[in-house]
Amino acid sequence: MSALLRDLRFAARVLAKSPSYTFVAVFTLALGIGANTAIFSTVNAVLLRPLPYAQPERLVVLTETQPKFEEMSVAYLNYVDYRQQNSTFVDMGAFNDASVNITGKGEPERLKAQQFSQSVLPVLGVEPLLGRNFLAEEDRPRGPKAVILTHGFWQRRFAGDPDIVGKPITLDGAPWDVVGVMPPDFRFFGTSDVIIPIGLRADEPNYQSRGSHPGITVVGRLKPDVTIEQATADLRAVGDGLAKIHEQVQDTRARLQDMHEDLVEDLREGILLLYGAVMFVLLITAANVANLMLARAMTRQKEMRIRAALGAGRWRLVRQLLVESSLLGLVGGAMGLLVALWGVDLLAAARPQAIEVLGPIEVDAPVLAYTLAVALGTGLLFGLVPAIYASRQDLAQALKEADHRATAVGGHLRVRNLLVVVEVALALVLLVGAGLSLRGFAKLADVDPGFSPGDVLTMELSLPTTRYKTAAEVRRFWTELERRVAEIPGVVSVSASSGLPFAGASESSFLMAGEPRVIANTKMAVAYFVDAGHFETLKIPLHAGRTFTAHDTEETPLGLVIDQALADKFFPGQNPVGQQLQEGMSDKGIAEIVGVVGHVAHYGLDGPQRTQYQMYYAYRQLPAPIQARIASGMTLSVRTQGEPLGYATQVRAAVAAVDPEQPVFAVQTLEQYIADSVAPRRFTSALLSVFAALALVLAAVGLYATMAHSVAQRTHELGVRMALGAQPRHVVWLVVRQGLVLVAAGAALGLAGALALTRLMTSLLTQQVSPADPATYVGVTLLLVAIGLLATYIPAQRATRIDPMVALRQE
Amino acid sequence: MAEPLICLKALTRVFHTDEVETHAIADIHFGVPRGEYVCIAGPSGSGKTTLLSIIGLLDTPTSGTYLLDNQPVSGLSGPERARVRNERIGFVFQSFNLIGDLTVAENVELPLTYRPMSSAERQRRVAAALERVGMAHRGRHLPSQLSGGQQQRVALARAVAGEPLLLLADEPTGNLDSKNGDAVMALLRDLHRAGTTILMVTHNPEYARQAQRTIHLFDGRVVEETVHERVA
Secondary structure, three states: OHHHHHHHHHHHHHHHHOHHHHHHHHHHHHHHHHHHHHHHHHHHHHHHOOOOOOOHHHEEEEEEEEOOEEEEOOOHHHHHHHHHHOOOEEEEEEEEEEEEEEEOOOOOEEEEEEEEOOOHHHHHOOOOOEEOOOOHHHOOOOOOOEEEEOHHHHHHHHOOOOOOOOOEEEEOOEEEEEEEEOOOOOOOOOOOOEEEEHHHHOOOHHHHOOOOOOOOEEEEEEOOOOOHHHHHHHHHHHHHHHHHHOHHHOOOEEEEEEHHHHHHOOOHHHHHHHHHHHHHHHHHHHHHHHHHHHHHHHHOHHHHHHHHHOOOOHHHHHHHHHHHHHHHHHHHHHHHHHHHHHHHHHHHHHOOHHHHOOOOOOOOHHHHHHHHHHHHHHHHHHHHHHHHHHHOOOHHHOOOOOOOOEOOOOHHHHHHHHHHHHHHHHHHHHHHHHHHHHHHHHHHOOOOOOOOOOOEEEEEEEOOOOOOOOHHHHHHHHHHHHHHHHOOOOEEEEEEEEOEOOOEOEEEEEEEOOOOOOHHHOEEEEEEEEOOOHHHHHOOOEEEEOOOOOOOOOOOOOEEEEEHHHHHHHOOOOOOOOOEEEEOOOOOOEEEEEEEEOOOOOOOOOOOOOOOEEEEEEHHHOOHHHHHHHHOEEEEEEEEOOOHHHHHHHHHHHHHHHOOOOOEEEEEEHHHHHHHHOHHHHHHHHHHHHHHHHHHHHHHHHHHHHHHHHHHHOHHHHHHHHHOOOOHHHHHHHHHHHHHHHHHHHHHHHHHHHHHHHHHOHHHOOOOOOOOOHHHHHHHHHHHHHHHHHHHHHHHHHHOOOOHHHHHHOO | OOOEEEEEEEEEEEEEEOOEEEEEEEEEEEEEEOOOEEEEEOOOOOOHHHHHHHHOOOOOOOEEEEEEOOEEOOOOOHHHHHHHHHHHEEEEOOOOOEOOOOOHHHHHHHHHHHOOOOHHHHHHHHHHHHHHOOOHHHOOOOHHHOOHHHHHHHHHHHHHHOOOOEEEEEOOOOOOOHHHHHHHHHHHHHHHHOOOEEEEEOOOHHHHOOOOEEEEEEOOEEEEEEEOOOOO
16 A cells, blocks of 8 residues: 555656646546546436436336327326226326416416326325425316426526415416425426416316327336336236227227336437547547657656666556556546536536436536546556556666667557557547538538428417407407518518427328228328418418418318328329318318418428328318317417518517417527427537547647657657758658558548448438438548648658758767 | 869858857868868867768858859758758768668668659669678668678668769768778778769778878868878
8 A cells, every 4th residue: 555655656746747748648638538527427317317206217108009100198088097997007197288378467478387187296206395286176177276386487486485385376367376386306308387287177178089199198106016018018908998998099009118218218329429429539538648658658768677677577667657647547537527517517508408308417426436437447548558568678778778770660659650540540430420410410401391481480379268268259369460460561471370390280180081980091190270371471382272361261161281292192193172081170070172282391301200291271260169279379470571580579569469468488480490400419419529529639639749759759760861862841751651641540440430330320310411421421531631631740840840960969 | 183072161160059159160171172082080079070061961051162063052952952962972970870660772772762763773773782882682681680880881882872972971980890890991992993082080090091181170170181192
């Protein structure tokens, strides 16, 4: 132990004696370890940290599946039966998202709500911070209106009023009693402002139809020792029983997934990809510092020889050097932690909402332990090779000066060259990865979404049923609002709709005219409920027939506008206009196709479109109850001349003129919806690009350091060459060629690695870019060679300034 | 009198170290006719190597004139000096200065690679030069596989492979035993007989006498010139 302390003291003295070397090594390590720690904090938060609920490993998420739909929300009545008839769950609870308007004290505001059954919080093992959970009588139709506030909303809207429980607040124009406040760290499938009982809506038609899946997900707690497979079998037995009674349950089956897995499955690939990228950066860092240590080992050969001559064994020398490298690693790790804290703040600010669902990204105890392990591990990794080399001493050479008569490349230089080759290869893999994702991104900008998203302002409005009780009242609101907005100077067109591309829409079933109404014949389409002017506002091209007008009302026959994809598939070689479909949204049953429009990219600019076909209803033609329900929450789209957000104030004023108590929310451009749809990919691509740039810089620094050291070592040889008449260009080419050989070897290795590894990053690649995209490979290789050339050229240029006389005197 | 290949007039080289000014050579005047074999002698620090470096265009004089083959060369740019060194001057150093990673043949070929010349011509000249010094059979060996005398012969072959006007030899026998030293001196004699102009720095009076003339330096100045009898 005392020997180790002695080594440690000596190591500290040695590092302090060479401040430049120590600074460069610590700085490099801080970058590598810092980036690694920052990303690990995300890995920890998303993939490793247990969910903040009691015994989270027993929590599962229940959805439903049909042969044509891999995953659907749960029909409410099915949930009720699953809950009552299962034998494998402690309990289960249903939840979905909603929104409500808060009015009264303060500004009217649209709130993000979650609807929970009374059983959700007990299933999670979570209790409110203040107050209580819902009572059974509050979780049923026409029960007392009870609301639980989330901690953030309680702080924001009510300044953390400790007496809030028991006080009424006005939601959608009606009084609701605050019965509880959730703890600050409570998160459950995202964040919300308020939680209201789901059972209040249980008597609504879409909750009472087993064929309707109104966005409900079910969380369940398994009984001890019950596996997901056993629970699935149990629920499927329940489902089989229901299918015998209810035709709509035929082919519908329960689907269970571990809750943590359900939350992270879409994030895992991207996060592991980033983690892989920072591991590459860390390896490059380690190689760089190993390179530095090797160069330094050359200058300490005499010291090592003296130690060996005095009787130090090889292991003793190795140990001393490893203590030095470990100390460097630890100091680099400590500095890296500061970099990580800064990086975590950046990640927290830039992370997509999907990551936020899983809780804060922070440097906690597991992350600190990881950083310590990485710092020590990296120290040992980069210290091992130099230590082994430095400890190989030829005692016969001890105390002799080196023989300068002939310059030869030593074994250590070959190792240094090898390290540079590895660095270049790793950097190239990262560059290719980043290049592919960026190129994919650039290509996405060229994808035609099927409509013109520029110059369109959108905002959502939700009309409270307490004040807008009838379809006529709802219709009147929208008519008046559209009229007022259309009068704003600069507004080109305006339309309200339920459902927008990239912003979500319902899916509805349809059948061909005359087909028997059985599940096997059912087809699904994205269903948009629109007002006149929708196609003109979004500039969706009309291919045949007509679009909707103000004359399409409840009194006229139901008409449908279908997209070209539906027309091509089901009316090949025919004119669909005038033909009929059996539709599932109205009680009219049959609808006539009045127009055909272009297909829009509803689910994203690329990737699989979950539902292939699209159909548009004129919402005013729907039966009054359905019309009132759909039109109470719609999006207003306004095409403007110039910057759309510049019109927001005037459009808000128009809303206030129609109804002063009506809040608007989600005010944004249509382009922002598209940008949001690629946010996770943009986040990962941006980080990948940062790491690739860092890797490139580190590899260039490594190459530069190796070449500079090589030039210094070859001073005598270069002097001889210059004495013999070598021109500066000969010297430059000699050095540059040596560097380019390393770059070429690294590039070849890196290209092979990239071809193998980029196939793992499919989630970041678009349909427009293949993992073997030649342009990307050529582009990043040229970039790498150019940077390598620069890193080599500087020492090469310096070599031309060698004075041959001085060099020859070195002999 | 033959036309002078080297003509030095009032040549001075001053080194500045901190605030100290050192005159390594001062007011050097002499000429070397084409085909002459000249020895530069003098005690350590007398300026022999500095003078040889200036003549070899490895260094520039602080003042004075240096004409090589009637051309002023002291004001040439770096690349021009490199070209003149490569095409007109051959060097032999005390420590051989062979490049350890290159074979014997590659070392000899090295100065030829810095001038436009076909590969076949280079190989022919390399073979001839190695033959001349009796090292043709060691062309593929590395310098580390040779004795000191053999290494100096290779260095000599490298110096003459480019068929220079002038051969500069700085203590060419300084690192050799007497037998190898004699052999190297014999080679220099042969080269001189073949018409090469040689300027040699040596401490060895016996070897100095093998030259036609010895220029004695002391404190950076020419203090004496001795003309020797023609070597047989």
